[in-house]
Amino acid sequence: MGLLTFSINVTLDGCVDHQEGIADDETHAFFTRLMDEAGAMLWGRVTYEMMESYWPAVAGGDVEAAPAMREWAVKLEAKPKYVVSSTRRDYHWTNSHHIPGELRAGVQKLKDGTPSGVLLGSGKLATELDRLDLIDEYKFLVHPRIAGHGPTLYQGGLPSTRRLELISAEPLRNGAIAMHYRRAPLSS
Template sequence: MRTVSFGMNISLDGYCDHTFAIPDEALMDYFTEMMDDVDLFFFGRVMYQLMFPYWSDVAKDQSGSPAENKFAQRMSAIDRVVVSRTLDTGDEKTRIVHSNPAAELLKLKQQPGKKISVDTVSMLPELIAAGLIDEFNLVVHPVIVGKGRQLIPDGSLQEKLNLKLVNTVNFKSGCMALHYLKQ
């Protein structure tokens, strides 16, 4: 069975808004290396539209820094499943699913392959409740933003989830990558 890995950038106060920080080269390299073990992204619509077509355009045009270009090429090469009630089409690497994200992810998890990277906050409580998330990769940025989307909204989990810290990476920027496994 495939491993499902949830990954997200968060602020010190637990918000996931993507406007509060810009990754430096070391962090971009870290994200690129993480994709070596991934052969499928599982996105919600909002995250998908934040990432694409932006990164596929960077990959095509080589318009970023060397680290961003490498990240963009790797990200654009990986297949994607997007859960959305409103999107009907995506690019050639993207399949749209309109309902029941937990059932879809369970089906994908049971197929052969590498890791599945889940990069969506909106479905996280549902996927945790279904027991589908095996590991968490959180990059904590040294900023307090005081507003935005929370990693886990109040009252959205049925029960607490115990995790085991298995790795940390400290960056000169002050960011810290935390890798947890579900216990």
């Protein structure tokens, strides 16, 4: 069984608005490495549609982009992409698949069938999956910014505090810090 890893850009005040992070070559290279390590991507419908509206054009060369962005886009095009949605059923972007049925069972089946792991990149979906105890690891890129607005990480709340173990913390040249946490074992 592969691990489900939640990874997202976040500001110091918890904002996960994709426009608030530092979108430079170093950031794109970081997320490309994470994607390379994972066997599949997992998103909610809103994040999927945001990604679908831009990255296929970058991968196809229809949009001007820096080399690091183009590398991300080309690799993303080839990567299996899974979507949780109760409203959308058609997915035309290459290698895109719908997770039907009950959320826990569908995501557990994806984890079981993806030994190299699944990279989750949707904030709202992460809240739901964390409530179901399905997230194993967290890889946040914490940006040196205070946004002063939302959406924020886990804005919908969790039933209890999650205890995490720090695996690594790596500063990037742009001032962001790549934080890798794993769920701490439950104490008896």
